[in-house]
Amino acid sequence: MGREEETPPPPATPMTVASSATKDQEEVAWNHLVVELSEKLIAGDLQAKIEAARDIRKVVRKSSGSGRTRSKFAAAGVIPPLVSMLRCPNLDARQASLLALLNLAVRNERNKINIVTAGAVPPLVELLKLQNNGVSELATAAILTLSAAAPNKSAIASSGAAPFLVQILSSGSVQGKVDAVTVLHNLSTCNENSNSVRILNAKAVSPLINLLKECKKYSKFAEKATALLEILSKSEEGRVAIIDTDGGILTLVEIVEDGSLLSTQHAVGALLSVCESCREKYREHILKEGAIPGLLRLTVEGTNIARERARSLLDLLRDTPQEKKSAAPSEKIVYDIAIRVNGTDNVADTAKRLLEDMVQRSMELSMNSIQHSHRAASRAPAEVQSA
Incomplete structure (x- = not known):
């Protein structure tokens, strides 16, 4: 028997050609936006950095292919400058970068690991200490997301975050308490931390029971x-x-x-x-x-x-x-x-x-x-x- 001929593709129509061209144009525009925001974040002044961080958060949230968008922003080098902003004395800058990093980390294992590798954990712990429930609970949510990646658990467990998470168990909002329990549970399963009791102290007992x-x-x-x-x-x-x-x-x-x-x-x-x-x-x-x-x-x-x-x-x-x-x-x-x-x-x-x-x-x-x-x-x- 001879080899069967392959079925030829359907002929292109004006509609399919236009649709393909539109998608290509959208892709080019999207890539241009990622590059533009990344450059603004890396080279701009403080106000420009804050605006870029806020825009990165918005773009990730609105993107239909948010997984690809997260990876593109990471490849464009936004993670290190965003982590640097977490240390900024300006609270608006810290909050903007925190929200951007949180959105980049969700459902992206590589980004979670890269954020911790870039040094995000110490400034996040500092944010946990703030007498600002909104910011400290955003930091808790970020640590929760990062602690879901197994390679990050050891660094977070040894960061000194646990006592401040225990404080949130007592005084945080309902969502903050739920997040704090989940973080502490994630850290208790760290294979390198053979003695999990060291992460916790007896002050956690009463809020946990409540x-x-x-x-x-x-x-x-x-x-x-x-x-x-x-x-x-x-x-x-x-x-x-x-x-x-x-x-x-x-x-x-x-x-x-x-x-x-x-x-x-x-x-x-x-x-x-x-x-x-x-x-x-x-x-x-x-x-x-x-x-x-x-x-x-x-x-x-x-x-x-x-x-x-x-x-x-x-x-x-x-x-x-x-x-x-x-x-x-x-x-x-x-x-x-x-x-x-x-x-x-x-x-x-x-x-x-x-x-x-x-x-x-x-x-x-x-x-x-x-x-x-x-x-x-x-x-x-x-x-x-x-x-």
């Missing part, structure tokens, strides 16, 4: 906040702060009952860490908040890690924790708890009621989980939007 009281217990935000509390529970100062914070233990117990699989794993980890540190001191605190039903459910429905932690904590909460937990199945644990609740007289009835409550609670949570999963599946996750 945020958990207000948020949906199965949300992604709750997962990040409980992960941070688990880290904090590994230090004595953190454990004391959890106990001393109004509703601290109760909030963790509520997460164990109503949280997502990941949230419950972190919450039971924090409770276990507290109880293991001094069983005699903290056992009653956990028991009086009604932790048993949620922990029993976790031994059946939790992740593998959560199941093991729940069993360990239940063993510590029993009156005779000396027995090995491998020898104490859920039924035995329920029986022991029933003795503690009502004594030996009605132990069978109490144990039965506890198991029935656990099953009923399990069914309700399973239904809620299914409903939440359906709702979550209908919503695509969104990255930080351009400011």
Whole structure:
């Protein structure tokens, strides 16, 4: 058989030729604008630089191909002068460059890395210190975006930003608090930072617990906040702060009952860490908040890690924790708890009621989980939007 001839392209029409020419003209005009703004930013006076930074932000936001536009501006050399403007005494210049950099970094991994390499982190930390909530929270949003790139985490973690992010947890706007939690969570996963507790201090405990009281217990935000509390529970100062914070233990117990699989794993980890540190001191605190039903459910429905932690904590909460937990199945644990609740007289009835409550609670949570999963599946996750 001979080689088949290729199908010739359709003949050009005046309309397609005009459309192609228009696109070429738009591309040339767009490239010219990128070069013009870049030169103005690099060589202009301070006011010209401020105007150029503002225009760069506008161009990126309005561009239909914003990904290409971000790359073109970076290739034109705008990142170093924008980072230099972050150090300028003029607040307008710092804010204009901050917004431009934030928009250049969103959804562009290379730009995120180049911005940090150009030295953006120290001046961003200085902006976190300002008594200007608008600017400090923009700096938080920028650090959040930059911390999403794995190569940047170590530099940000060692920059001294964490204490100021903890301050925002207490006094910032709702969005500022959410961003601060996400940054701290990003930094806690830094592979080079083997001791994440160094990033945080016990001052973060109270605002984190207050945020958990207000948020949906199965949300992604709750997962990040409980992960941070688990880290904090590994230090004595953190454990004391959890106990001393109004509703601290109760909030963790509520997460164990109503949280997502990941949230419950972190919450039971924090409770276990507290109880293991001094069983005699903290056992009653956990028991009086009604932790048993949620922990029993976790031994059946939790992740593998959560199941093991729940069993360990239940063993510590029993009156005779000396027995090995491998020898104490859920039924035995329920029986022991029933003795503690009502004594030996009605132990069978109490144990039965506890198991029935656990099953009923399990069914309700399973239904809620299914409903939440359906709702979550209908919503695509969104990255930080351009400011």
